[in-house]
Amino acid sequence: MVNGATEPATHGHRLFAATYDWLNRSVERRVLGPMRSALVGGATGRVLEIGAGTGANFPYYEPARVTSVVAIEPDPYMIRRALKRATAARANVEVRQLSAERLPFPDATFDTVLATLVLCTVADPDRALREMRRVLVPDGSLRFIEHVRAPGGLAALIQDTLTPLWRRVGAGCHLNRRTVEAIEAAGFEIVELEVRHFRYSPTHTLVAGIARSRLTPGPSPSPGS
Numbered sequence: 001m002v003n004g005a006t007e008p009a010t011h012g013h014r015l016f017a018a019t020y021d022w023l024n025r026s027v028e029r030r031v032l033g034p035m036r037s038a039l040v041g042g043a044t045g046r047v048l049e050i051g052a053g054t055g056a057n058f059p060y061y062e063p064a065r066v067t068s069v070v071a072i073e074p075d076p077y078m079i080r081r082a083l084k085r086a087t088a089a090r091a092n093v094e095v096r097q098l099s100a101e102r103l104p105f106p107d108a109t110f111d112t113v114l115a116t117l118v119l120c121t122v123a124d125p126d127r128a129l130r131e132m133r134r135v136l137v138p139d140g141s142l143r144f145i146e147h148v149r150a151p152g153g154l155a156a157l158i159q160d161t162l163t164p165l166w167r168r169v170g171a172g173c174h175l176n177r178r179t180v181e182a183i184e185a186a187g188f189e190i191v192e193l194e195v196r197h198f199r200y201s202p203t204h205t206l207v208a209g210i211a212r213s214r215l216t217p218g219p220s221p222s223p224g225s
């Protein structure tokens with residue numbers, strides 16, 4: 001279902017939504033599908049999915065592990081597609097039109113927060129991450145797949161140069177966000193991280209991982225301190 005009462009003012013990206021699955025079909029089959037299967041398949045309990053898009057993760061939720069999924073997404077054109085996948089999903093998935101920066105849920109509501117290919121796009125990723133941490137139970141986990149800024153060199157320079165144009169054609173997507181660092185700065189500790197590089201792709205560096213809340217927010221202490 002879509003909860004209209006909390007609808008943010010958004011006009012959405014009709015063309016981006018209409019072409020998203022088609023444009024991604026090859027990378028989905030080769031790369032993202034297996035990554036989603038592992039990461040989403042491990043989600044447990046009450047799940048909050050951030051920026052669900054067309055619902056590409058929905059088929060991977062395991063009903064035996066997941067109690068319920070609340071999938072938030074601000075773009076009405078994406079939501080239209082996500083609703084079809086929610087109906088077909090094996091787990092109980094509710095789609096709500098919301099933005100990650102202001103989550104209308106009490107503290108410690110969810111056991112798992114899932115974010116895939118979304119922190120590149122949200123307007124204020126630091127605020128969104130703080131909200132994700134707030135709504136997670138203290139021993140809950142943030143599971144993520146994100147493309148991030150390349151570690152340096154020509155790839156990072158190309159990403160910095162391309163990002164202003166990329167944002168316009170990619171519905172706000174940034175090629176060059178330092179998302180792993182942002183996750184840590186929001187008070188999470190990364191407990192698993194897989195990093196993959198795709199040499200000839202603008203989304204050169206893809207990370208997948210699991211993070212848990214640290215007891216106190218802020219960056220991890222450096223070794224030896």
Ligand SMILES: C[S@@+](CC[C@H](N)C(=O)[O-])C[C@H]1O[C@@H](n2cnc3c(N)ncnc32)[C@H](O)[C@@H]1O
Pocket residue numbers: 050051052053054055056057072073074075078098099100101115116117118121122123124
């Ligand atoms: C590249 S798509 C990824 C969709 C999906 N998570 C996936 O893995 O295929 C990014 C999504 O983030 C959504 N988004 C943008 N700003 C957002 C925000 N502030 N809060 C939540 N989602 C947002 C977009 O509407 C879009 O559907």
